[in-house]
Amino acid sequence: MSARDALPEPALDEIDRRIVQATQAGLPLTPRPYHAVAERLGLTAELVMARMAAMLENGVIRRIGVVPNHYALGYTANGMTVWDVADDRVDELGEAVGRLPFVSHCYRRPRRLPLWPYNLFAMVHAKSREQAQAYADQITALLGDACRKSDILYSSRILKKTGLRIGEGHP
Amino acid sequence: MSDHLDPIDFRLLNEWQRAFPLVRRPYAEMAHALGISEESVITRLRDLKARGHVSRVGAVFRPHVLGWSTLAAVAAPPERMDAVARVIDACPEVNHNYEREHRYNLWFVVTASSAGQVADVLTHIQRQTGLKPLDLPMLADYHIDLGFDLGEGHIGQPPPDAPVR
Numbered sequence: 001m002s003a004r005d006a007l008p009e010p011a012l013d014e015i016d017r018r019i020v021q022a023t024q025a026g027l028p029l030t031p032r033p034y035h036a037v038a039e040r041l042g043l044t045a046e047l048v049m050a051r052m053a054a055m056l057e058n059g060v061i062r063r064i065g066v067v068p069n070h071y072a073l074g075y076t077a078n079g080m081t082v083w084d085v086a087d088d089r090v091d092e093l094g095e096a097v098g099r100l101p102f103v104s105h106c107y108r109r110p111r112r113l114p115l116w117p118y119n120l121f122a123m124v125h126a127k128s129r130e131q132a133q134a135y136a137d138q139i140t141a142l143l144g145d146a147c148r149k150s151d152i153l154y155s156s157r158i159l160k161k162t163g164l165r166i167g168e169g170h171p
Numbered sequence: 172m173s174d175h176l177d178p179i180d181f182r183l184l185n186e187w188q189r190a191f192p193l194v195r196r197p198y199a200e201m202a203h204a205l206g207i208s209e210e211s212v213i214t215r216l217r218d219l220k221a222r223g224h225v226s227r228v229g230a231v232f233r234p235h236v237l238g239w240s241t242l243a244a245v246a247a248p249p250e251r252m253d254a255v256a257r258v259i260d261a262c263p264e265v266n267h268n269y270e271r272e273h274r275y276n277l278w279f280v281v282t283a284s285s286a287g288q289v290a291d292v293l294t295h296i297q298r299q300t301g302l303k304p305l306d307l308p309m310l311a312d313y314h315i316d317l318g319f320d321l322g323e324g325h326i327g328q329p330p331p332d333a334p335v336r
Contacts, residue, residue: 012236020237026227029217031196031209049193052230056193061230062316063189066216072223073176073184073321080271080278091311098313101320108311109242116275116305121242125319153278157270160260160279 012060015043019051020060026067070104075125077154079132081139082118084111084149090120093143097122100142102135117149129154176224179205180215181321184224188318191228231316234309239289240282243304244275245296252276258299264292275305 012020018041027033034052035045055061071078085093090108097120098106105123122139126132136152143150176184182205192200198216199209219225234240247255252270259268259279268279281292293304 017237020230020232023229024232024237026229029198029213029220029228031198031213033197034193034195045195049195053193055230060233060236062233063318064191064193064230065188065318066184066191066219066228067226067231068184068188068319068321069223069226070319078269091313094311094313098315103314104319106313107309108313109307109309112305112307116307121307151273153271153273153275155269155271155278158268159256159270159277160265160268162266 012055015047016051016055016060019043019048020055023052027064070125071158074127077126077129077132079124079126079129079136080153080155081122081124081136082151082153083120083122083139083143083147084117085120085143086146086148087119089146093146094120096142097139100135100138102126103139118151179207180219180224183212183215184219185321234312238282238284239286239308240280241289241293241306241308242278242280243293243296243306244278245300245302245304246275247277247300247302249276251300255300255302259296262292262296264288 019037022037022041028036030036032045034048038045038048041048052061052064056064094106094108097103100122102124103122104125105121107121108119109121111117111119124132124135126135132152132154136150140147140150183201187201191197194200196209198212202209202212205212216225216228220227245255245259256268256270256277259265259277262281264281264283265279266282268277270276271278281289283289283292290306293306297303
């Protein structure tokens with residue numbers, strides 16, 4: 001499986017964009033949620049469902065489902081692990097890290113030398129720091145000598161977390 | 172598994188993170204699978220949402236579908252932490268802001284409809300705080316998002332002797 005790069009953007013028409021905007025904060029918890037969305041947009045429920053199915057197929061929508069709040073469920077050790085991985089191996093290794101079951105986000109980002117040497121980010125959620133560290137150790141083993149330096153940044157406070165608007169997660 | 176979840180709540184949270192039905196009455200379909208009523212599924216999901224265990228029920232979109240975003244960080248001097256955090260939190264384009272234990276101690280996500288607008292927000296924060304944010308936009312996404320297994324010691328955690336793949 002190849003890396004899903006940030007670009008190019010998938011082609012969305014105006015109807016798709018309106019459906020994304022209308023559903024990014026969630027579907028209504030009413031018996032016919034797609035009808036409720038359709039009614040707001042002046043569309044039919046069948047069209048809303050068909051467009052969402054197409055977006056699911058082309059990857060614009062990754063999944064539809066219940067989105068749990070890790071923190072409220074006891075996964076309070078939120079560790080942002082960061083790695084300085086050789087450029088010629090980061091895609092291959094990033095995909096391997098992204099497949100680990102305890103990793104919820106895994107991105108390549110630019111280094112900002114000399115301030116910031118890390119180019120691979122993997123978010124791990126655990127119920128304790130010991131567990132988070134054990135997860136980080138598994139990533140260390142996987143990266144081997146392609147990784148020159150790493151760190152783990154634990155969150156100590158959530159200062160702001162609002163409903164998702166245009167973006168998603170920690171892109 | 173959290174102490175506050177009964178087995179049905181746990182199944183709703185763990186088994187329905189994807190493949191939510193794209194049908195006219197999705198909650199009825201879930202109800203059928205769980206052996207409870209449609210009304211009960213809806214009530215439970217509303218309750219889980221009210222208690223904060225569920226962020227939302229709906230689609231998870233790939234990043235940058237409708238605009239641009241970046242992960243940014245500043246190194247706030249400890250004595251100015253709260254004032255700097257207030258400047259960042261006041262920006263409507265900031266939807267996450269976490270304090271983390273590092274020299275770069277405030278990590279936030281800026282989301283707007285264009286890369287130019289995201290850059291403007293970072294400039295605003297720099298002017299207001301005197302701190303230059305690190306701008307770390309996503310270059311590639313390596314995670315195949317299938318949801319997050321909440322069942323401890325099963326899929327969420329391979330046995331110690333399992334090969335790391």
